[in-house]
Amino acid sequence: xxxxxxxxxxxxxxxIMSQRWTGLVIYQLLTGPKRFCSLESSxxxxxxxxxxxxxxxxxxxxxxxxxYPETPVRIEYSLTEKGRALEPMMKEIEKWSQTWLPVEPTP
Amino acid sequence: xxxxxxxxxxxxxxxIMSQRWTGLVIYQLLTGPKRFCSLESSxxxxxxxxxxxxxxxxxxxxxxxxxYPETPVRIEYSLTEKGRALEPMMKEIEKWSQTWLPVEPTP
DNA sequence: TATAATTACTTACATAAAGTAACTAACTGA
DNA sequence: TCAGTTAGTTACTTTATGTAAGTAATTATA
Numbered sequence: 001x002x003x004x005x006x007x008x009x010x011x012x013x014x015x016i017m018s019q020r021w022t023g024l025v026i027y028q029l030l031t032g033p034k035r036f037c038s039l040e041s042s043x044x045x046x047x048x049x050x051x052x053x054x055x056x057x058x059x060x061x062x063x064x065x066x067x068y069p070e071t072p073v074r075i076e077y078s079l080t081e082k083g084r085a086l087e088p089m090m091k092e093i094e095k096w097s098q099t100w101l102p103v104e105p106t107p
Numbered sequence: 108x109x110x111x112x113x114x115x116x117x118x119x120x121x122x123i124m125s126q127r128w129t130g131l132v133i134y135q136l137l138t139g140p141k142r143f144c145s146l147e148s149s150x151x152x153x154x155x156x157x158x159x160x161x162x163x164x165x166x167x168x169x170x171x172x173x174x175y176p177e178t179p180v181r182i183e184y185s186l187t188e189k190g191r192a193l194e195p196m197m198k199e200i201e202k203w204s205q206t207w208l209p210v211e212p213t214p
Numbered sequence: 215t216a217t218a219a220t221t222a223c224t225t226a227c228a229t230a231a232a233g234t235a236a237c238t239a240a241c242t243g244a
Numbered sequence: 245t246c247a248g249t250t251a252g253t254t255a256c257t258t259t260a261t262g263t264a265a266g267t268a269a270t271t272a273t274a
Contacts, residue, residue: 004238013204023121036222044260071270082207089110089199097120098195100189143251153233158252178241179249
């Protein structure tokens with residue numbers, strides 16, 4: 001019954017993007033490098049999962065981690081070229097949401 | 108610390124798209140109406156979760172469910188206008204995956 | 215000197231989501 | 245009456261996520 005086999009690369013992309021929080025993390029980083037605690041508080045993700053996601057995205061070469069040995073230490077997360085290449089997709093989600101989603105979802 | 112508040116409509120869109128399987132279900136339906144068992148077998152999702160997702164997408168008015176009282180009964184799922192409006196986003200993921208993901212991820 | 219503060223995490227535990235496999239309902243054809 | 249078909253549902257297990265406290269490294273403060 002496996003009629004329409006899905007392109008494995010598309011499937012992979014989807015499996016990355018359809019993990020909880022991943023899209024939002026990338027979206028936040030589109031506006032520039034961010035620190036751990038800044039991401040944590042601006043999107044309401046738990047530190048435990050944020051830590052996981054950043055590691056995964058680093059492994060995928062979508063996010064880059066840079067350490068600045070100041071006091072206290074500063075660590076910045078930013079997008080790689082591969083990560084920035086996701087901007088057009090983000091823009092399309094943005095457009096769709098503005099066209100099709102109500103302004104007040106659940107008051 | 109909630110510096111950069113995220114647009115609630117974008118956040119909502121992301122929360123829909125970042126649920127496991129949701130993107131793939133929509134992607135499959137872009138090629139035309141599909142039946143439950145066809146979706147189930149073509150993407151390897153469990154019936155339990157597929158059932159959940161289709162209900163959610165119906166509630167969001169992204170998917171339409173139609174019953175044909177044949178024998179045995181035929182039920183078709185298809186995209187609404189709101190659902191089809193996600194095609195540009197899907198195309199962008201497709202493009203990204205073809206540009207940035209390797210052909211053989213894990214042999 | 216001890217205590218507190220800061221950042222970037224990790225750990226242990228609890229809850230929610232997803233996978234598995236068997237089961238049901240409604241119908242028909244043998 | 246029994247088997248076959250589709251579209252699910254149910255009970256149970258495994259995995260993912262949330263919560264809250266803890267750690268390491270460093271400096272500032274009482």
